Amino acid sequence: MSTSPLPGDASNDPSDHQTGRFVRQPNGRVRPLSPHLQVWRWHVTMLASILVRVTGGALAVGVLLVAIWLMALAFGPDAYAVFTGWMGSPLGLLVWIGLTAALAYHFAGGVRHLIWDAGEGLTPKSANLLSTASIAFAVVVTVAFWAGLFMTGRVVL
Structure with a gap:
């Protein structure tokens, strides 16, 4: 079962985390930021x-x-x-x-x-x-x- 917060549910909003790893999309959904180059090792x-x-x-x-x-x-x-x-x-x-x-x-x-x-x-x-x-x-x-x-x-x- 999904634990993502409902739109408007401020009690469990991941975008409030201090890590900066989440962003609120224009459609209201909260998504994790893509790790992109911070995670991948160059090859x-x-x-x-x-x-x-x-x-x-x-x-x-x-x-x-x-x-x-x-x-x-x-x-x-x-x-x-x-x-x-x-x-x-x-x-x-x-x-x-x-x-x-x-x-x-x-x-x-x-x-x-x-x-x-x-x-x-x-x-x-x-x-x-x-x-x-x-x-x-x-x-x-x-x-x-x-x-x-x-x-x-x-x-x-």
């Missing part, structure tokens, strides 16, 4: 999930930068020179390196989800391994890509 699959969302947002910004690049290309040599001057600066290169890492990780996270959607890699050990591998993949691809650009002289500081 690599949580990090991987959060990184997929963050890299998705970063790639949305990256699409805008690519659109600006194409517009600068369409507006002529002067506009293109201004854009390449900004994006060729150390700060611009940092942005491009970050977008490369975001693209590599988002791709790896998508592959990880495809594997999970196929019903494979769902045990905690293999899920942790796939998550760690997707992070490592993004780091290796990003470093290799930009090292190749710098070593061939296509990008200079």
Whole structure:
């Protein structure tokens, strides 16, 4: 049998507790607050999930930068020179390196989800391994890509 208080019953109202673990909903019901991150211990699959969302947002910004690049290309040599001057600066290169890492990780996270959607890699050990591998993949691809650009002289500081 439920021991939750009736609406208006002030004698047994959990929202009056000093712990702050309860809240009164707009419909009058008293509910416990979600423990969220206070209870859960961080692990690599949580990090991987959060990184997929963050890299998705970063790639949305990256699409805008690519659109600006194409517009600068369409507006002529002067506009293109201004854009390449900004994006060729150390700060611009940092942005491009970050977008490369975001693209590599988002791709790896998508592959990880495809594997999970196929019903494979769902045990905690293999899920942790796939998550760690997707992070490592993004780091290796990003470093290799930009090292190749710098070593061939296509990008200079």
